[in-house]
Amino acid sequence: MAALTEEQSILRDQAKSWVSDKGPVETFRKLRDAGQSFDPNLWASMVEMGWTGILVPEQYGGSDLGYLTFGLVLEEMGRQLTPSPLFASAYVGASALVLGGSEEQKTALLPKVVDGSEILALAVDEAPRHRPESAITRAKKNGAGFTLSGTKSFVQEGMTATTFIVSARTGGAETDPDGQTLLLVPAAEVQRTPMPMMDGRNYAQITLDGTTVGPEAIIGNQDQGYTLVETVLDRARAGVGAEMLGTSAQAFDMTLDYLKTREQFGKVIGSFQALGHRAAELFGGLELARSCAEAALQAIDEGADNTAELCSLSKAKVGDFLHEMSNQLIQIHGGIGMTDEFDAGFYLKRARVLEALYGNQAYHRDRYAKLRGF
Amino acid sequence: MTAEANLEAVRDDARTWIESNFPKSLKGYEVGLEGGGDGSSDFETWRQKLAEKGWGAPTWPKEYGGAGLSHPEAKVVAKALAKAGAFNPIPMLAGMGVTMVGPTILEYGTDDQKERHLPGIASGAVRWCLGLSEPNAGSDLASLQTKAEDKGNRYVVNGQKVWTSGADISQWCGALVRTDPEAGKRDGISFVLLPMDQPGVETRPIKLISGASPFCETYFNDAYAEKNDLLGDVNDGWSVVKRLLQHERQSQTSARRPDAVTEESLGEKAKRYVGVSKDGTLSDADLRQRLVKHLMDEQAHYLTISRIQAEAKGNVEVSAAASILKNSNTRVAQTKAELTMEIMGSQGLGWEGDLFTEEERNSVRELLWGKAMSIYGGSYEVQNNIISKNILGLPETTQKG
Incomplete structure (x- = not known):
């Protein structure tokens, strides 16, 4: 754990006890069993805790506590797989508005993000693989505004969102990072289809077919939106890093607990050296992953020069660890780990989705190499 | 004074002191693993000045040759040295002294042991080696066989150590020896300090796959260790060495x-x-x-x-x-x-x-x-x-x- 301020420690403890009280993994299980992915009461309770305002400046009703602080909450959510639009709306969506939004946009939307009545969702991906530089969705000039056509997929919290933040091409060639613009599109103006994925959470494919928006929909600068997209994506990646850290830490704790209690051949299985060493390796991996996750969030808060590098490091290294940890969670639990009745499967399923979100490990290793000049 | 203002003051003091004491002729000089000087009088002068300042082992108490600095303060000093193109050869000159033997003596030593041994380490005047591993006691260190017999005023030591880094050029050795052959494996072990310059000690360098190495085989044939150089309690050497190895891992x-x-x-x-x-x-x-x-x-x-x-x-x-x-x-x-x-x-x-x-x-x-x-x-x-x-x-x- 990074050296936390007193305020951060209090907030983390609050999140910890809230999650074990209101949002433990059973909460997710009940929702999944009911075929749902959104619990309005849970959401209202999160709003009440003030977490929706952590990244929002005080003049728009937030507390402006920063990314490392939000990461502490995400880590706790990640531990218990607590489902909610908190990350998509109050972290990713709020980041886009705070970074690129006009005064009017911030005044109109941020207070509602904080009170939970507005749910934002970032719509960037179009293909099975993350390639944010090549938006194909078109935004054609239409008077002072635009007419949109295209399809966005893998949109986190896409079924509950009230407003989408869409990257669209206003100029340039298809694979050209230049010529992109970020636009606010009300959910009522798009067609959305649920994309039920393995983790049982809320994703949508959204279709823009002749949707029109006015010039006030532009976030940041027209045609130069990719710089903003990348900055927002990096923040999102660091946030996923924090959530993955929590998910893998919980998977580690469950595994360690099992090693100490499960008996075979007349002794606890943790007394076998092969498993003791595996646990030691995993613990080392967890410590290294934690350093990467926290360093990325701290870099964002400090505006460090190497923020992009650290965000890719976090996404790749924590992703690699979660991948391995989620596999070992099942392996070490043996048969019980394969049953739906036990929670291990939830962690494996969530792991694979989080790994893919905003670029998988391979994507970020390639990006990191480019940032390091080779 | 706030912690930051204090560090700033240490930094200023270090900068000024280095500026007026570090010989320009040594700038950019690369200290070898053994910390050996270039034979110049400048090198020797610089070592003495560092020792007087207590910077050879800056976090040790002043009375034992250190400077009584906190870890953050010592870090500031190390940075200031590096920034000026200067260096601190004392930890290398002292062999295992500054990093391992010294911190363990600070914790387990008697006042007499601290007074006799620590200043020599902190000044880089005395080099130490460690006699831990043996041919049949590597990862299973507690199975060591080198024995020390109580002969009244002295221990008489017999056996063989291996991987004693720098044994051929050290003046002192910290050795793990068996003092009670009847006790359980970890319970009959003691930690003694003994001088290397005596007839009962013989060293042979070991050549490795990478070529020459600092490692030696060290043979004790009726070597002696003084009674007042038993570190910690008799037969409690295992807890001493566990602590010493923590210092090793740290380094x-x-x-x-x-x-x-x-x-x-x-x-x-x-x-x-x-x-x-x-x-x-x-x-x-x-x-x-x-x-x-x-x-x-x-x-x-x-x-x-x-x-x-x-x-x-x-x-x-x-x-x-x-x-x-x-x-x-x-x-x-x-x-x-x-x-x-x-x-x-x-x-x-x-x-x-x-x-x-x-x-x-x-x-x-x-x-x-x-x-x-x-x-x-x-x-x-x-x-x-x-x-x-x-x-x-x-x-x-x-x-x-």
């Missing part, structure tokens, strides 16, 4: 961090030897993958060191994390050596001669020598035993002593 958690300004990065080296494709990426795609993984592991390792330091508010105690960091450091360093050799291709295999640059010849030796990292100071596997038992609380997996 092995971090390889020398590459100097970002002067040192060519591995990525740059790869581009120079391997070449780049049209898109500017390394033309060997497989190597590129492994290189980026390695650089990420390296960065994660350094971030972990910083994080642990930050959590401890700069005051890093020998701790549980040391085992994790030692293994992580080993993996990073060994992978780096393998990649460096691979990047250089056939040039990286050069053993001697002018057809190879010094850098290329060194890459072979670094790779070979680096294999020792996962063996010494508690092997990679022993560290994993420590992590699983002491940190994770899993049951003991190895034979109990």
